[in-house]
Amino acid sequence: MSINYIYPEFEVVRNQNRCICCRVCERQCANEVHRFDKDGKVMLSDESKCVNCQRCVSLCPTRALKIVKSDCTLRENANWQNQTIKEIYKQAESGGVLLSSMGNPNPLPVYWDKILINASQVTNPSIDPLREPMETKVFLGKKPNKVERDKNGEFINNLTPQIELSMPVMFSAMSYGSISYNAHKSLAMAAKELGILYNTGEGGLHEDFYVYGDNTIVQVASGRFGVHEKYLQAGKAIEIKMGQGAKPGIGGHLPGTKIVGDVSKTRMIPEGSDAISPAPHHDIYSIEDLRQLVYSLKEATAYKKPVIVKVAAVHNIAAIASGIARSGADVIAIDGFRGGTGAAPTRIRDNVGIPIELALAAVDKRLRDEGIRNNVSLVVGGSVRSAADVVKAVALGADACYIATAALLALGCHLCRTCQTGKCNWGIATQNPELVKRLNPEIGSGRLINLMTAWKHEIKEMMGGMGINSIETLRGNRLMLRGIGLNEKELEILGISHAGE
Numbered sequence: 001m002s003i004n005y006i007y008p009e010f011e012v013v014r015n016q017n018r019c020i021c022c023r024v025c026e027r028q029c030a031n032e033v034h035r036f037d038k039d040g041k042v043m044l045s046d047e048s049k050c051v052n053c054q055r056c057v058s059l060c061p062t063r064a065l066k067i068v069k070s071d072c073t074l075r076e077n078a079n080w081q082n083q084t085i086k087e088i089y090k091q092a093e094s095g096g097v098l099l100s101s102m103g104n105p106n107p108l109p110v111y112w113d114k115i116l117i118n119a120s121q122v123t124n125p126s127i128d129p130l131r132e133p134m135e136t137k138v139f140l141g142k143k144p145n146k147v148e149r150d151k152n153g154e155f156i157n158n159l160t161p162q163i164e165l166s167m168p169v170m171f172s173a174m175s176y177g178s179i180s181y182n183a184h185k186s187l188a189m190a191a192k193e194l195g196i197l198y199n200t201g202e203g204g205l206h207e208d209f210y211v212y213g214d215n216t217i218v219q220v221a222s223g224r225f226g227v228h229e230k231y232l233q234a235g236k237a238i239e240i241k242m243g244q245g246a247k248p249g250i251g252g253h254l255p256g257t258k259i260v261g262d263v264s265k266t267r268m269i270p271e272g273s274d275a276i277s278p279a280p281h282h283d284i285y286s287i288e289d290l291r292q293l294v295y296s297l298k299e300a301t302a303y304k305k306p307v308i309v310k311v312a313a314v315h316n317i318a319a320i321a322s323g324i325a326r327s328g329a330d331v332i333a334i335d336g337f338r339g340g341t342g343a344a345p346t347r348i349r350d351n352v353g354i355p356i357e358l359a360l361a362a363v364d365k366r367l368r369d370e371g372i373r374n375n376v377s378l379v380v381g382g383s384v385r386s387a388a389d390v391v392k393a394v395a396l397g398a399d400a401c402y403i404a405t406a407a408l409l410a411l412g413c414h415l416c417r418t419c420q421t422g423k424c425n426w427g428i429a430t431q432n433p434e435l436v437k438r439l440n441p442e443i444g445s446g447r448l449i450n451l452m453t454a455w456k457h458e459i460k461e462m463m464g465g466m467g468i469n470s471i472e473t474l475r476g477n478r479l480m481l482r483g484i485g486l487n488e489k490e491l492e493i494l495g496i497s498h499a500g501e
């Protein structure tokens with residue numbers, strides 16, 4: 001007899017006095033937790049399958065349901081905690097690598113929460129964003145170090161192509177395949193309406209979304225899925241993905257079960273075959289190789305598209321960024337270790353990489369010290385959760401931020417962290433047509449637009465409080481930041497003073 005070592009993590013609490021046996025929960029749960037017992041005329045639950053996505057709770061018409069964390073605990077101690085013991089049991093049973101989704105959940109420092117923003121008082125007065133114009137527009141791309149004029153005194157415009165954003169936020173790479181058609185459509189529609197960009201990720205661009213090209217970053221990853229000339233021409237910018245915060249140093253894997261229909265067509269691979277992107281690009285082993293790819297992509301698009309190089313935040317990120325800045329790339333995107341993912345090996349997600357705040361500060365300083373900061377723009381991601389995080393990132397040196405998890409939350413994601421199963425009850429990380437249609441792109445894009453509109457208001461309020469009326473003048477202005485509860489080394493890397501100084 002096999003023993004089930006793992007007690008369910010969640011309990012389904014059903015108030016029988018409220019339950020009217022409408023079976024909505026049964027229909028809404030793709031994990032088949034709820035079931036109607038015809039004989040007893042009562043709803044039953046198999047809690048071992050519940051991932052706490054809250055779908056049934058949200059749709060129960062009588063508020064009869066609650067999902068609670070089970071208080072049944074193993075004999076844990078500070079060293080061997082519940083989760084660690086359960087992981088051993090799982091691997092002892094499966095013999096496989098543990099897979100996870102979304103970002104690193106461990107209680108490692110979130111530096112955004114240890115940084116405080118300044119506000120003007122008395123002198124250098126604050127600005128009222130409701131009455132005064134405030135500029136949140138940013139341009140990404142190489143900037144000239146000086147203004148030049150020709151012999152007639154006319155201004156010489158030698159700017160390389162720039163990405164114009166109405167605010168310093170973009171939707172980060174999430175591939176069609178890892179997320180649904182309707183999720184991609186919601187992001188594309190919202191980006192167009194907002195005047196920002198969304199990112200195809202490594203899954204190619206569905207033909208229906210070419211109309212959103214001016215608001216699209218097309219990604220070129222190591223697997224080259226869906227990459228062809230028309231695809232490169234379609235986007236506003238091209239991103240070479242060298243690394244990703246959730247899984248630095250390894251490739252990607254979308255299981256064959258998700259390579260169906262349009263996903264297979266868009267990726268240009270047969271239905272049912274696993275989409276495995278290798279860990280390295282097999283043509284890049286040096287900055288010179290990277291430079292070749294950057295210029296091949298520019299050549300293929302008549303030098304009209306800025307090229308972004310995306311890397312994961314790792315130990316020597318400042319030196320890596322310095323190399324990328326000399327490769328001809330227009331933008332460096334850095335993804336911190338709390339960045340989300342559709343699926344990553346748990347050990348990699350939770351143990352590899354460094355926080356984006358430290359990486360950003362180190363890279364900005366290095367590029368300034370080397371006099372090449374204007375060669376590139378910096379975009380950072382990896383758990384940017386609010387307008388305050390955006391303002392802090394800009395003051396630490398970022399030109400803009402990438403958000404993904406926050407965007408998915410706006411679409412209805414409840415962070416159940418089981419995207420890798422393909423059974424997303426909210427219609428986001430799934431290709432099951434019955435689940436996909438649960439996400440209405442009109443409603444989804446409306447919610448994304450609301451979120452970004454709210455953040456824009458908040459960014460303006462914080463800028464006004466600092467007496468700053470243009471986001472570009474905040475970039476790298478670390479005097480506007482103070483640390484709290486940080487040690488000398490952390491303050492030194494962040495390049496900020498402690499609160500009270």
Ligand code: SF4
Pocket residue numbers: 014018019020021022023024025026043059060061062063064065
């Ligand atoms: S949705 Fe609510 S009322 Fe309907 S069967 Fe489930 S628990 Fe009962």
Ligand code: SF4
Pocket residue numbers: 012028029030031032033034049050051052053054055056057067425
């Ligand atoms: S998996 Fe989601 S829908 Fe299913 S029982 Fe749990 S919370 Fe409800």
Ligand code: SF4
Pocket residue numbers: 053101102408412413414415416417418419420423424425426427428429
């Ligand atoms: S996208 Fe869906 S499956 Fe993934 S964490 Fe969010 S709700 Fe869960």
